[in-house]
Amino acid sequence: MTPTLTVENLSVAYEVTDRGGVWPSQRRVTALHPLSFEIAPGETLGLVGESGSGKTTAGRAILRRVDVAGGCILFQGADITRASGSRLRRLRAEMQLILQDPFTSLNPRMRIADLVGEPLTVHGRAGTRAELRGRVASLLERVGLPADSAERFPHAFSGGQLQRVGIARALALNPRLIVADEPVSALDVSVRAQVVNLMQDIQREEGLSYLFIAHDLAIVRQISHRVAILYAGRLVEIAGREAIYGRPRHPYTVALLDAVPVPDPPAQRLRQRTAPLAAPPDMGAAMQGCAYAARCPRATERCRAEEPPLAEIAPGHKTACWHPV
Template sequence: MADAEPVLEVRDLVKHFPLTQGIVFKRQIGAVRAVDGVSFTLHRGETLGIVGESGCGKSTVAKLLVSLEKPTSGQILYKGEDITRLSGRALKAVRRNIQMVFQDPYTSLNPRMTVGDIIGEPFDIHPEVAPKGERRRKVQELLDVVGLNPEYINRYPHQFSGGQRQRIGIARGLALNPEIIVADEPVSALDVSVQAQVVNLMERLQAEFGLSYLFIAHDLSVVRHISDRVGVMYLGKLVELGTDHEIYEHPTHPYTQALLSAVPVPDPELAGRRERIILTGDVPSPANPPTGCRFRTRCWKARERCALEVPPLAVPAEYRYAEGPAHHDSACFFAEDDPAVTAPDTPAQH
C-alpha cells in the first residue's frame, strides 16, 4: 500500500522545444509545447500510471524526472527539494534515487558490453554502493532478483530474448537501490505473454524493495493491472487524474471516455452494449495547440467557454458535493460520469 507521504511532487512542469529558422543566423520562430503545466504527486510505495496517445508528452515527462532534459519552468520536488535547481554532486546524489527503465530493450543495452558490465556500470559512477571487490557478487545477486541465471554474467545482449533484455534493464535500474523507478513504456516492445511476466516481476520487486513507480504506457489494460492511480495526458497536459477504479469505471473527461471506449472487449454481448466514441479530426500540433481546452477541437461537448478558458485539473463542480464515485480531478468544464464507457479487465494475470 502507498504511504501517505509524497516522495515526489511535480508542480506546473513545462518543457518547450524551440523551433528555429535559418542555417547560420538561427532565430526562434516558435516552440513545441511537449509538456505544458503538468502537476502530480507520487507517494512512497505507489504506482502512478500515465497514459495517452503517442506524442502527448509522456516520455518527455519521464526524461525530465531523471534529468535527461532540463525543464523550461516548473518544479520537481524530491523529498521537498527542487532537483531542477541542482547540479554537480548534489544532482548526482539525487539521481541515484531516481532511476529509469527504458522502452526498447534492444537499443537501451550496449551490444559491445557484457551483461555484467551493463548492470555494474552504475557502480563506476557511485562506487560507494559496491566496492570493486564486491561488484561481481552484487551483479549476480541482481540477475537472480530479476529471474535470470547469475552465470549469464559474461554473456552479451544479443544472446537474450526481448523479455530477458528488459529484465537486464530492470536489474540495471535496481543497482543503486533507488526509491523511484521511472518506467517509460517498459513492456510495449514485448509479446503479450512476456508483458505479463515483466509486469508481475515489477510488482514483486515493488513489494520486496518498497519502490515507487511512475509507469508510462499507452496500453490501458497494462496500466490498469499495475497502477494505484492513473493520469491521462493529452497534448502536453494532464486531463484526468484519479484512482484506477475512478478512471476506468467512472471516467469524467470526454477524452478518457473515448480512449476507454476503444479498448477491445472479449465478450461479444458486452461489446454490443458498449457505446463506441469515434473522435473526429486529427490531434492538433503541439507547436500550435488550440486556445482554451486543447481537446475542444475533437470534443462533442465543446462550447464557447472551452475556447476562452483553460479548464483546471480539479473535481468537476457538479460532483464536488454530490455522493458517488466521480470525485477525482478532471480538466473539463462539462464533465459527466458515463458508467457505460468502461474498460475491460486486463488480460495480464498473476
C-alpha cells in the same frame, strides 16, 4: 509522509528551428503545460496518453534530462529543479529509468555482468571484484535470470530477458523512484505480464515508487495505484485506478477506454464510437480554450473560449473539463 515525488506546475518548452524559408526561424513549442501531481512512497502512478501527448517528456523532465521551463520538482521534499553537477549525479542514483526498447538500450559490446555492475562502479559502490560479482549475481537472481547469464552478451537474450537486465540495472543503486518509459510495449504480449509482475514484486519488497508511462490501458490498470491522463501536453484527469476505469469523468478518458477493443466481435460491433476521428492537435499552434474541444462530442462555446482548470470533482479525483461526464 513526504511524497517521493512532487511535481508542481512543471512545464517544458522546446525551441524548434523552422528551416522552411530562406532564413531559419526559431519557434517555441510548449510540450508540457503546467502539470502537478504527487507520487507517494511505494505507489505507482500510471501516465497515459497518445503519441505526442508529452508523457515521455514529463518522465525525462522529472529525471532532469530535458530543460524545465517552469515549475518545480521536489524529490523526497527537496527541490531538485535546479540541481546540477555532483548533486545531480547523486540524485541520479536515487531516480532511475527503464527504457522502452531493451534491444537498443543495452550496449551490445558489454557483458551482462558489466552492464548490471556499471551503476555501482560509476558511483564508487562496487567494492572489490568479488563483492561486485556477488552484488551482480544477487541482482540477476532477483529479476529471475539464471546465474550464468552474467558472462553473456545482450544478443544471447530475448526481449523479456533483456528488459529484466534493464530492471536489474535500474535497481542496482537502490533507487526510490523508477521512471518506466513504456517498459513493456516493445515486448511480446506473452511476456508483458511477467515483466509487470516482476516490477510489482520488487515494489512490494523495496517500497519504491514508479512513474509508469504507457499507452496500453490494460497494463496500466494492472500495475497502477493511480492513473493520470495526458492530452496535448495537459493533464486532463487524475484519479485512483478504480475511479478512472470505473467512472471516468473527462470525455477524453471515456474515449480512450472505449477505444480498447472488447474480445467479443458482436459486442464490439454494437459499441458506439464516442470520439470522432480527428487529427491530434498541432502542439505548435497557439490554442484557445480546451485543447480537446475540437474532438469532443460535448464541446460547447465555453469550451472553445476558455481553458478548463484542473478541478477536484470527487475526493482524490481531478479533471479539467467544463462538462464532466
